[in-house]
Amino acid sequence: MSSSPYAKELLVAQLAVQRAALLTKRVFHEKTKGTVSKDDASPVTIGDFGAQALIISALRANFPSDEIVAEEESSTLRTNPTLRDQIWALVRVTALSDPSAEALLGGAIPSADAMLDFIAEGNSAGGSRGRIWAIDPIDGTKGFLRGGQYAVCLALMVDGDVKVGVLGCPNLPIDDAAPLTADIGANQTDDEGRGVIFSAVIDQGATSRPLGAGALSDQSKPISMKPLASTEDLAAASVCESVEAAHSDQSSAGQIARKLGITRPSVRMDSQAKYGSIARGAGDIYLRLRTSKTYQEKIWDHAAGDLIVREAGGQVTDTTGSRLDFSVGRTLANNQGVIAAPKAVHGQVIRAVQEVLGL
Numbered sequence: 001m002s003s004s005p006y007a008k009e010l011l012v013a014q015l016a017v018q019r020a021a022l023l024t025k026r027v028f029h030e031k032t033k034g035t036v037s038k039d040d041a042s043p044v045t046i047g048d049f050g051a052q053a054l055i056i057s058a059l060r061a062n063f064p065s066d067e068i069v070a071e072e073e074s075s076t077l078r079t080n081p082t083l084r085d086q087i088w089a090l091v092r093v094t095a096l097s098d099p100s101a102e103a104l105l106g107g108a109i110p111s112a113d114a115m116l117d118f119i120a121e122g123n124s125a126g127g128s129r130g131r132i133w134a135i136d137p138i139d140g141t142k143g144f145l146r147g148g149q150y151a152v153c154l155a156l157m158v159d160g161d162v163k164v165g166v167l168g169c170p171n172l173p174i175d176d177a178a179p180l181t182a183d184i185g186a187n188q189t190d191d192e193g194r195g196v197i198f199s200a201v202i203d204q205g206a207t208s209r210p211l212g213a214g215a216l217s218d219q220s221k222p223i224s225m226k227p228l229a230s231t232e233d234l235a236a237a238s239v240c241e242s243v244e245a246a247h248s249d250q251s252s253a254g255q256i257a258r259k260l261g262i263t264r265p266s267v268r269m270d271s272q273a274k275y276g277s278i279a280r281g282a283g284d285i286y287l288r289l290r291t292s293k294t295y296q297e298k299i300w301d302h303a304a305g306d307l308i309v310r311e312a313g314g315q316v317t318d319t320t321g322s323r324l325d326f327s328v329g330r331t332l333a334n335n336q337g338v339i340a341a342p343k344a345v346h347g348q349v350i351r352a353v354q355e356v357l358g359l
């Protein structure tokens with residue numbers, strides 16, 4: 001293992017994300033996904049719970065005193081033994097199918113109750129001090145359910161700054177040069193040629209590698225954003241947006257794109273797959289414009305992607321031009337929306353955003 005900063009954190013994070021993605025891929029191919037509706041009416045599946053359990057168990061084996069902010073909580077499972085047992089079966093079979101990373105990932109989870117305890121350990125309040133991991137076990141659960149894009153997301157923050165970010169995207173092409181097709185957000189599979197892990201460590205650049213099982217593939221490659229520099233480059237840019245109209249104001253995004261001279265329709269895909277796609281230059285700009293004055297973006301929906309895009313040569317801010325602030329708790333309470341673009345054109349994009357939004 002190399003001794004560069006955060007080498008062990010990166011390795012554990014990649015192996016944990018890879019194993020969690022093996023679990024989500026299993027569920028992706030099952031008809032029944034054990035979907036439950038949460039208090040905010042959003043869906044959660046046995047895939048989300050199982051992936052969170054595997055990631056937290058790997059983190060606990062390696063970094064026992066770190067804090068963890070994770071999306072899902074265990075309370076519904078404690079009163080729903082059927083669902084708990086479905087997840088437990090899934091977690092066990094996934095760990096068995098991924099033997100070679102066992103030493104680093106800490107061995108099997110001993111019991112269904114221990115699994116629930118791991119899931120519950122993602123309840124840190126977050127904040128500006130110390131080492132805090134942010135986990136989104138399935139980002140884009142709706143995309144996962146409809147067969148579009150989704151991502152298994154893990155990031156380490158130290159004193160409020162993201163230092164390590166890993167995104168596992170089972171349904172994106174392995175090939176960094178594959179163009180973003182209009183249907184990338186729907187009718188997707190994880191067949192041959194698909195499944196990628198994007199990673200970044202602060203000041204060490206961003207990479208992609210194929211998602212597999214067991215030991216990590218040795219095919220890690222540096223990735224970088226497309227170097228857009230001019231207004232002409234911008235006009236040819238491809239904009240990534242959410243699928244759900246409730247998550248991002250699509251009509252303002254359309255006006256912003258037109259102001260920038262962009263003629264191509266936006267590519268819509270769920271999850272932080274958008275950050276990974278622009279970081280490797282398959283897309284160019286990520287626009288996320290708030291639809292509600294009360295919704296606060298969650299740190300687990302952005303931490304890994306923010307670092308991966310910045311390390312690939314991009315700039316990530318909110319609509320006011322401020323960096324995303326991961327130091328204020330479980331949400332990005334100080335930020336509104338997300339604008340990610342290559343550094344050289346980010347200022348131009350922000351000006352268009354502010355004109356359209358009247359900021």
Ligand SMILES: Nc1ncnc2c1ncn2[C@@H]1O[C@H](COP(=O)(O)OS(=O)(=O)O)[C@@H](OP(=O)(O)O)[C@H]1O
Pocket residue numbers: 042071136138139140141142143241242243244245246247248269270271272291292295298301
């Ligand atoms: N109202 C509102 N506004 C903005 N964002 C919201 C909102 N509600 C939910 N979410 C979060 O969106 C996450 C899904 O990511 P995307 O919005 O990029 O994907 S998509 O809208 O499903 O296409 C989704 O993450 P997952 O729950 O992990 O799927 C949510 O955390």
Ligand SMILES: [Mg+2]
Pocket residue numbers: 136138139140300301
């Ligand atoms: Mg999410």
Ligand SMILES: [Mg+2]
Pocket residue numbers: 048071136137138139140141
């Ligand atoms: Mg999620």
Ligand SMILES: [Mg+2]
Pocket residue numbers: 042043071141
């Ligand atoms: Mg969710």
